[in-house]
Amino acid sequence: MFRMPRLVQHNGPLTQQLQLVSGQPGLGLAPAALHADATASSVCGYCSTGCSLDVRLRGDRAVGVTPAGDYPVNLGMACPKGWEALRVLDAADRATTPLLRDDAGRLRPVSWDAAMRAFVSRMQGIQAVHGPHSIAFLSTGQIVSEEMALLGALAKFGMGMLHGDGNTRQCMATAVVAYKQAFGFDAPPYTYADFEESDVIVLVGSNLCITHPILWQRVMRNPHRPEIIVIDPRLTETAMAATQHVPLHPKSDLALLYGVARELAIRGWIDRQFLDAHTSGFDEFAAFVEEFTPQRVAAETHLPVDAVEKLAAVIHAGQRVSFWWTMGVNQSHQAVRTAQAIINLALMTGNIGRPGTGANSITGQCNAMGSRLFSNTTNLLGGRDFADAADRRRVADVLGIDEAAIPRQPSWPYHRIIEGILRREIRGLWVIATNPAHSWINQNTTRDVLQRLEFLVVQDMYASTETARLADLVLPAAGWGEKEGTFINSERRVGFTAKVRRPPGDALADFDVFRLVADYWGCGEMFRRWRSPAAAFELLQRLSEGQPCDITGIAGYEMLRREGGVQWPAPADRPRQSRERRLFEDGRFYHPDGRARFLFEAPKPLPERTTAAYPCLLLTGRGSVAQWHTQTRTAKSAVLRKLYPAELYVEISPHDAAALGLRTGDMARVVSQRGELLARVFATPGVQPGQAFLPMHYEATNRLTDPAFDPYSHQPAYKSCAVRIERAP
Numbered sequence: 001m002f003r004m005p006r007l008v009q010h011n012g013p014l015t016q017q018l019q020l021v022s023g024q025p026g027l028g029l030a031p032a033a034l035h036a037d038a039t040a041s042s043v044c045g046y047c048s049t050g051c052s053l054d055v056r057l058r059g060d061r062a063v064g065v066t067p068a069g070d071y072p073v074n075l076g077m078a079c080p081k082g083w084e085a086l087r088v089l090d091a092a093d094r095a096t097t098p099l100l101r102d103d104a105g106r107l108r109p110v111s112w113d114a115a116m117r118a119f120v121s122r123m124q125g126i127q128a129v130h131g132p133h134s135i136a137f138l139s140t141g142q143i144v145s146e147e148m149a150l151l152g153a154l155a156k157f158g159m160g161m162l163h164g165d166g167n168t169r170q171c172m173a174t175a176v177v178a179y180k181q182a183f184g185f186d187a188p189p190y191t192y193a194d195f196e197e198s199d200v201i202v203l204v205g206s207n208l209c210i211t212h213p214i215l216w217q218r219v220m221r222n223p224h225r226p227e228i229i230v231i232d233p234r235l236t237e238t239a240m241a242a243t244q245h246v247p248l249h250p251k252s253d254l255a256l257l258y259g260v261a262r263e264l265a266i267r268g269w270i271d272r273q274f275l276d277a278h279t280s281g282f283d284e285f286a287a288f289v290e291e292f293t294p295q296r297v298a299a300e301t302h303l304p305v306d307a308v309e310k311l312a313a314v315i316h317a318g319q320r321v322s323f324w325w326t327m328g329v330n331q332s333h334q335a336v337r338t339a340q341a342i343i344n345l346a347l348m349t350g351n352i353g354r355p356g357t358g359a360n361s362i363t364g365q366c367n368a369m370g371s372r373l374f375s376n377t378t379n380l381l382g383g384r385d386f387a388d389a390a391d392r393r394r395v396a397d398v399l400g401i402d403e404a405a406i407p408r409q410p411s412w413p414y415h416r417i418i419e420g421i422l423r424r425e426i427r428g429l430w431v432i433a434t435n436p437a438h439s440w441i442n443q444n445t446t447r448d449v450l451q452r453l454e455f456l457v458v459q460d461m462y463a464s465t466e467t468a469r470l471a472d473l474v475l476p477a478a479g480w481g482e483k484e485g486t487f488i489n490s491e492r493r494v495g496f497t498a499k500v501r502r503p504p505g506d507a508l509a510d511f512d513v514f515r516l517v518a519d520y521w522g523c524g525e526m527f528r529r530w531r532s533p534a535a536a537f538e539l540l541q542r543l544s545e546g547q548p549c550d551i552t553g554i555a556g557y558e559m560l561r562r563e564g565g566v567q568w569p570a571p572a573d574r575p576r577q578s579r580e581r582r583l584f585e586d587g588r589f590y591h592p593d594g595r596a597r598f599l600f601e602a603p604k605p606l607p608e609r610t611t612a613a614y615p616c617l618l619l620t621g622r623g624s625v626a627q628w629h630t631q632t633r634t635a636k637s638a639v640l641r642k643l644y645p646a647e648l649y650v651e652i653s654p655h656d657a658a659a660l661g662l663r664t665g666d667m668a669r670v671v672s673q674r675g676e677l678l679a680r681v682f683a684t685p686g687v688q689p690g691q692a693f694l695p696m697h698y699e700a701t702n703r704l705t706d707p708a709f710d711p712y713s714h715q716p717a718y719k720s721c722a723v724r725i726e727r728a729p
């Protein structure tokens with residue numbers, strides 16, 4: 001199967017050959033950089049808000065960052081991570097050359113040629129013995145859409161893989177399934193202006209102030225003195241800033257939301273006209289929620305009996321009510337139905353398709369939305385369906401490939417891939433821009449599982465990540481600012497991210513790594529249309545044609561730069577009316593009958609309940625505005641490091657602290673059935689008695705978490721497990 005790749009037949013150093021791959025002259029900087037003291041606008045590479053940053057260039061050096069003043073998303077603002085975006089790129093642990101594990105078990109620098117030969121011979125060797133599906137990939141919501149799509153196409157159409165999933169499974173899978181089932185397509189309906197236009201804003205399981213601080217700034221610009229309701233077991237930064245905090249018992253959201261629906265239905269606080277014209281299943285839903293009396297809801301949520309009535313009254317009083325949710329919903333054992341319980345409230349009150357309304361999932365990573373449409377994992381490229389012959393034909397046609405190369409089924413989800421490694425069904429794994437040895441649920445088995453692989457390839461900016469340290473081969477990747485392409489933000493805005501500096505050493509843009517792999521694999525010809533990120537963007541546009549996410553109307557990167565990004569849908573045949581757009585203004589949803597569906601199910605008990613031995617419910621999540629996930633990037637900024645505690649800390653209530661004889665600053669042992677860790681105690685009334693909170697940014701946190709999953713989205717339920725806390729010896 002292996003044949004001599006086209007590239008290495010060229011003369012001259014590899015970097016010169018790679019210019020041919022990327023199609024960019026001289027692997028150089030954007031044209032703007034050629035002029036002294038120019039500025040390049042670039043969408044930030046951390047969160048899904050999608051702020052645009054102006055990068056100041058002196059000669060060919062990027063010297064500073066300021067938030068773009070005229071970009072419709074951030075309006076001149078950025079959070080500390082954005083301000084420090086350049087500073088993390090020069091860290092000493094950047095991967096600057098491929099590293100291959102030698103016979104003595106040490107990672108040694110090798111050339112790209114040696115790295116690619118090892119990659120191909122090991123992966124093809126595994127496939128030759130165990131079949132094409134014995135290798136898989138895990139990718140990310142943090143590379144540009146052009147790269148995601150090339151990876152997905154290469155792995156599945158070129159390399160014969162069937163299984164490949166992304167860290168978006170940990171993050172957005174729930175919203176994807178909830179929307180698809182309810183609306184007929186994965187379509188968050190809002191535009192950020194809705195934050196400013198609502199008179200009631202309901203945030204469920206979202207700590208917007210630290211996780212999407214610029215979106216919180218949009219809330220602060222709202223001139224309607226909005227009622228801001230935060231539904232979260234913890235008194236978070238966001239809950240403190242809200243007008244009402246609803247501190248429900250963890251994972252009792254479903255009962256609460258059904259109780260509110262019942263109250264609205266009983267009082268007739270519904271939009272009958274909208275329900276009749278645009279939805280189906282409301283009457284069944286109304287009958288189903290009848291049993292969620294205020295008494296039952298109070299028992300399950302540990303809230304006062306009048307909580308339901310108060311919430312319903314505020315929602316009814318609002319003219320423009322928007323509902324927003326994030327990981328407090330998506331990461332639970334009944335996540336999809338909880339998200340749909342939120343969607344149901346918006347539908348029954350007619351709060352959708354108008355300014356300031358919506359059932360709005362806020363995304364996490366800078367390009368989680370891109371991965372939902374273009375990663376070729378759960379969906380076929382362009383939000384299409386692997387099982388649909390017409391979709392397969394369309395994709396084959398756009399890419400100029402044989403339709404038979406396209407699998408007819410989607411990938412296994414992430415946890416099934418991990419299980420597949422354990423069962424020896426998967427023996428080779430390619431990990432791109434994610435750090436599962438820190439972020440995946442239940443680390444004790446995860447690391448063990450990763451070590452069982454015959455060949456683990458990690459493609460990352462840093463050679464020091466927990467996962468890279470386990471790798472057999474590390475491929476050094478360029479990061480944000482070192483390559484170009486597009487991200488899609490939370491409000492469906494396609495934005496451009498620019499190349500403003502050279503990657504260090506021999507690190508390459510993921511796009512170029514994928515092209516190189518294709519050539520060495522022997523399938524380079526199949527990807528001839530993917531000449532450059534810009535050419536790939538044109539393919540993505542054609543793949544989106546006729547889909548709800550149609551972006552054929554975008555006139556290239558230049559238009560994205562000029563217009564401050566463009567939200568989908570942006571079809572070529574319909575001229576754009578305005579800079580902001582929301583979905584469902586005509587009340588038509590994407591199901592064939594045009595109607596949105598009510599979906600519901602009885603609440604189930606927690607997968608892991610507290611016991612006498614493990615009496616405390618552990619929640620996990622984001623700890624501060626300055627920390628990003630597994631900290632590979634943000635820990636490299638001296639400024640950001642000043643903004644959060646260096647050591648892992650556990651938040652518990654002052655009541656529990658006193659009962660355990662612990663004070664803030666003491667060392668505690670936190671133990672679950674799966675593992676234990678040491679953490680500094682932080683006693684805070686923000687956490688309820690019987691509960692604890694650990695930030696996810698420290699390596700140890702996921703030693704404790706319980707591998708339970710939503711049955712429809714297969715998203716991990718990171719936000720509850722039973723633990724015991726005790727004084728550390």
Ligand SMILES: Nc1nc2c(c(=O)[nH]1)N[C@H]1C(S)=C(S)[C@@H](COP(=O)(O)OP(=O)(O)OC[C@H]3O[C@@H](n4cnc5c(=O)[nH]c(N)nc54)[C@H](O)[C@@H]3O)O[C@H]1N2
Pocket residue numbers: 047048171204205206207208210211212231232233234236249250251252253326327328329332363364365619620621622623624625626627628629719
């Ligand atoms: N600074 C910073 N910002 C980030 C990130 C980061 O790492 N750092 N990551 C980005 C990404 S990828 C994501 S996905 C988002 C996540 O953004 P968020 O979802 O806002 O962040 P989390 O802290 O994970 O979870 C939100 C809240 O859910 C609450 N919660 C836990 N259990 C329940 C429950 O049963 N019911 C309810 N109603 N709430 C519950 C937690 O107490 C927590 O306050 O943030 C993005 N932004």
Ligand SMILES: Nc1nc2c(c(=O)[nH]1)N[C@H]1C(S)=C(S)[C@@H](COP(=O)(O)OP(=O)(O)OC[C@H]3O[C@@H](n4cnc5c(=O)[nH]c(N)nc54)[C@H](O)[C@@H]3O)O[C@H]1N2
Pocket residue numbers: 140142143167168170171327331364365432433434435436438439440459460461462465477478479480510620621622628629630631632633696701702705718
């Ligand atoms: N306990 C607990 N665990 C959680 C969560 C939780 O709330 N609680 N949240 C979950 C959620 S929502 C998420 S999104 C995940 C995030 O989990 P991960 O994806 O594992 O976390 P990151 O640290 O963002 O990892 C991204 C990796 O990509 C690398 N990288 C960045 N840019 C590039 C690039 O351009 N190219 C390449 N090749 N590499 C790049 C970074 O150096 C880093 O190693 O964590 C999940 N884990």
Ligand code: SF4
Pocket residue numbers: 044045046047048049050051074077078079080081082083212213214215
């Ligand atoms: S809010 Fe998000 S997109 Fe904006 S600067 Fe901060 S991390 Fe970047």
Ligand SMILES: [Mo]
Pocket residue numbers: 170171172364365
């Ligand atoms: Mo996420």
